[in-house]
Amino acid sequence: MLMKRKMLCLHKGLLVIGLLLFSSLAHAxxxxxxxxxxxxxxxxxxxxxxxxxxxxxxxxxxxxxxxxxxxxxxxxxxxxxxxxxxxxxxxxxxxxxxxxxxxxxxxxxxxxxxxxxxxxxxxxxxxxxxxxxxxxxxxxxxxxxxxxxxxxxxxxxxxxxxxxxxxxxxxxxxxxxxxxxxxxxxxxxxxxxxxxxxxxxxxxxxxNTCSVNSNALNVTLPPIYTNTLPFPGDTTGNTSFNITLSCPQTTKLYITFTDTSNPSQTSNILSMKPDSTASGLALQIKQNGQAVSFGPDSNLLGNTSQLLIGDITGNISLPFSVNYIRTTSSPLVAGALTAVASFTLSYQ
Known part of the structure; x- marks a missing residue:
């Protein structure tokens, strides 16, 4: 009986050791x-x-x-x-x-x-x-x-x-x-x-986007005489117009003007529509007195001739102007002149 108790104690001790060893191995x-x-x-x-x-x-x-x-x-x-x-x-x-x-x-x-x-x-x-x-x-x-x-x-x-x-x-x-x-x-x-x-x-x-308060702008330039533009590159008839926007959130705004009569051209001369009867002159759009070049109708950042307007919020009016420009050394032909440009806004 005494030996049996000793063996039981020994087995119990081994069992405890085994449990402690398993616990250590499972530790994180x-x-x-x-x-x-x-x-x-x-x-x-x-x-x-x-x-x-x-x-x-x-x-x-x-x-x-x-x-x-x-x-x-x-x-x-x-x-x-x-x-x-x-x-x-x-x-x-x-x-x-x-x-x-x-x-x-x-x-x-x-x-x-x-x-x-x-x-x-x-x-x-x-x-x-x-x-x-x-x-x-x-x-x-x-x-x-x-x-x-x-x-x-x-x-x-x-x-x-x-x-x-x-x-x-x-x-x-x-x-x-x-x-x-x-x-x-x-x-x-x-x-x-x-x-x-x-x-x-x-x-x-x-x-962020802006709403355009006037999608179609009709700008009427004053009538002129042919002798007011004696040389190629001469300009006259400067007339102001504004693009008005409403921008609820601050956004970095860019704008591109496109010549609708010749969408692929990138000069700063706006082509006359085919039904115009005058010849030898065209129109220019200017921003802060500088002629604006035209580009493709695209809102992608870095589009050709894209202009940075800046970070804007709220109601804003973007000032531009348009004028006549003589484009040839040949005699001018009097008549009516019509040109159309579109503008595309890009929100960055």
Whole structure:
């Protein structure tokens, strides 16, 4: 009986040791410090005609990751460090038309995700891949110390950029949640979730445009005599006109004038309509006394002959003028002259 009690005590002691050993192996080897909260501006004003690829908004958050090497020594692992990477539990909405930008659920708005490591000083763009299918072995290294009793901290700074990928309508961005798992750098032994990123506020997008108070402007120049324009390049009959706009939100505005009788021409001479009976002269449009060149009917930024008006808000009147200009050394022919120009606004 005495020996049996000793054996029972021995077995009980072994069982306790086994439980303690299992508990140590299950301990987390990396931990995070940081809120993981992405703070975007609550309202983002967007010029309607911004180029594809323009960054609309961004949010940055730093997360401190502290790791030790217990997992390596306790398990006899070949790993010398940990590696963190976007989780397979993330939701990916496919590649956009912009390099390194993934789609979101909001049409016309994509997401770029950059990660900067304090350990290497190198930035990785996660969104060059599907955020739920990062290639095996790709990730951010998390260095560990050689001693089990010490630890190493690495700061990962994640920046989320919201990028224009297409036409945008006013509305609110859907919430964003991004998960980061970690694993052994050599064994790929997965340890599960390390940290997450979440939007505290989902920004509302306001697409900025202006309303034109007068879509059709009729400008009547004074009658002149042919002898008032004796030489080619002479001008006369300067007449002012205004384009009036109403812009609820501040927007960077550009304008392009197009010669409707000859849309492809880019000079500063406005062609006469074919039904004009006068000849040897034409019209010029001027801004602040300088002749305006004509360009294609396009709202793209950088369009030929596009003029910058500036950042405008509220009701505004854009002043211009128009005048006659002699275009030939041949005798002028008296008669009626009519010309038509259109203007295109670009909101950036």
């Amino acid at each position: 080897y990396c931990s995070k410090s940081g809120s993981g909260t992405l703070n975007f501006s609550p309202t983002v004003n967007i010029g309607r005609d911004l180029p594809i690829g323009t960054i609309l908004a961004s949010a940055k958050i730093s997360t401190a990751i502290t790791c030790d090497s217990r997992g390596f020594t306790a398990a006899g692992s070949v790993d010398a460090s940990w590696r963190t990477y976007p989780s397979k539990n993330n939701v990916d909405y496919g590649a956009s038309s912009v390099t390194n930008v993934r789609n979101t659920t909001t049409p016309g708005i994509g997401m770029r995700w950059d990660s900067l490591s304090s350990a290497t000083g190198v930035t990785v763009t996660w969104t060059q891949y599907p955020v739920n299918n990062i290639p095996v072995g790709v990730g951010r290294g998390l260095p560990t110390p050689p001693s089990i009793s010490s630890s190493t901290t690495t700061t990962l700074t994640d920046t989320i950029y919201l990028v224009k990928t297409g036409a945008i309508s006013s509305g609110t961005l859907s919430p964003i949640t991004l998960l980061m798992d970690y694993e052994g750098a050599q064994s790929y032994a997965q340890q599960g979730l390390l940290y997450s990123l979440n939007t505290a506020t989902t920004p509302s997008f306001q697409v």
